[in-house]
């Protein structure tokens with residue numbers, strides 16, 4: 001039998017996580033996810049006034065990303081909520097990043113809104129409002145510490161979940177004007 005060995009070193013220094021991140025396992029969006037993580041790291045560095053910040057994140061990669069945080073009482077929801085508790089316990093995490101994406105199979109046909117990308121976006125905004133409420137119902141200490149992102153086919157867009165309508169910036173992010 002052939003077995004594979006990959007010699008790469010891992011750093012065992014304990015870390016405090018900047019955030020726990022919920023992302024869908026859909027590989028078509030993985031590069032967007034990575035660019036978003038880099039952008040958040042850059043933002044942290046700028047806020048800290050340093051050239052480069054080392055930001056550790058706890059990645060929770062599942063079908064649907066943040067979706068099942070709202071599925072009340074299902075084993076999936078219990079599992080995802082449990083990841084938050086573990087991240088806090090092990091890595092003293094203070095922030096949550098909830099991500100969903102365009103054309104997500106976990107949300108199914110309803111979410112695609114018959115191919116209307118603007119409606120699909122707003123559908124996700126509404127779902128993120130539920131995600132926020134579900135997290136805060138269990139972990140009120142995360143009030144003001146949850147950020148929401150939507151990965152569209154044209155890039156990552158931060159969601160203002162208080163808004164019911166598409167903002168100009170969001171429309172630009174979706175490239176609806178293109």
Ligand SMILES: [Zn+2]
Nearest residue numbers: 024026104105
């Ligand atoms: Zn997905």
